[in-house]
């Protein structure tokens with residue numbers, strides 16, 4: 465509504481052409497995205513037909529070919545670009561038996577990504593009450609923790625804040641457990657109704673200790689028995705397919721710029737997912753959204769000033785690897801990447817963007833969103849954040865955005881069996897497509913008043929924010945310090 469009025473005013477004033485072309489493109493794109501497009505059908509095909517697509521799996525390979533075909537079918541120039549994943553990790557089976565005296569029950573478990581595997585006959589060890597896994601808990605257990613499976617109680621997860629706390633707590637528990645010499649760690653599932661999910665081991669692929677999440681109610685039963693003084697054992701069997709480096713692919717769809725095609729705006733969402741559910745909120749819906757934006761731009765013949773690259777990242781769940789390797793492989797063009805954005809928080813309303821601790825980018829984002837203020841309010845949070853595919857661009861000094869979304873149903877279904885197509889909010893996904901398209905087109909069109917940061921400037925950003933703590937939580941601080949990631 466607002467840009468329409470602006471356009472009418474400009475028409476009246478007589479200086480139309482450049483602004484009209486730009487605003488008309490944005491308006492046509494908005495209208496197209498709100499229409500009957502294949503976006504939902506795509507999201508369903510990727511999730512219901514292909515399903516969970518952990519990097520390194522057959523389903524992931526199918527998703528790469530599927531995405532490539534969707535871009536090409538729409539006439540969008542597309543390619544797949546290979547990169548090396550450091551190590552294969554796939555769960556093939558997981559089971560557990562709690563036993564002691566006349567007690568015997570078999571809770572469902574899920575291996576934590578990068579958990580060590582066990583022999584086919586499993587590993588049997590005493591099961592001990594690890595409390596919340598605090599320093600006090602390990603002090604209480606003392607020598608009992610050595611060689612045992614430590615069972616760690618969790619709070620019930622209700623929202624995204626709980627999710628961040630869970631990650632932060634688990635990273636600390638892992639360190640204490642390693643010091644205590646445990647055989648393995650078993651976390652009580654934090655989700656109600658015995659929902660299982662994958663929660664990454666913070667040590668990453670170097671970890672060899674078996675770690676699993678156990679369904680919530682059976683864990684509570686085991687803890688009650690232990691607290692009555694019962695002596696229990698756990699037999700844990702984790703069939704893990706693990707292997708060395710292998711090849712994976714990012715999928716790239718490109719709308720070439722008309723005036724300065726060498727300048728690039730990156731719009732990204734990750735194609736891979738975990739595999740208990742089918743990766744609908746995380747992140748199939750946003751993959752389908754990006755494909756649809758590219759499709760509609762192509763259909764309408766929209767060619768912005770700059771090139772827009774729609775990149776479907778792979779290896780995101782296993783260390784943000786696809787975007788890391790892409791940034792390194794494209795090192796010689798990073799000066800010309802004007803902005804890199806990520807969409808990765810399900811289908812809750814986009815309420816603004818994380819703008820990376822750069823006020824000029826927050827201001828540019830405000831400007832890009834102005835024409836669709838009616839879908840707001842939008843508030844930019846000008847902080848650098850770690851956890852999705854903006855990360856390596858940020859550390860390379862490139863302006864980066866992460867869509868900040870209303871939590872909606874993201875937290876409770878995160879990496880869980882329940883992350884399936886029926887959780888997608890179809891109406892909001894369409895509105896989010898409008899927002900993402902408007903911002904992408906805005907950055908591909910506006911005058912850029914910023915440049916890529918130097919290593920020193922990125923270091924200053926790290927020093928003046930909580931980036932170090934965030935990177936430590938995700939186990940990637942060493943990669944930055946060791947100059948394996950980001951601007952060298």
Ligand SMILES: [Zn+2]
Nearest residue numbers: 734746747808
């Ligand atoms: Zn994700």
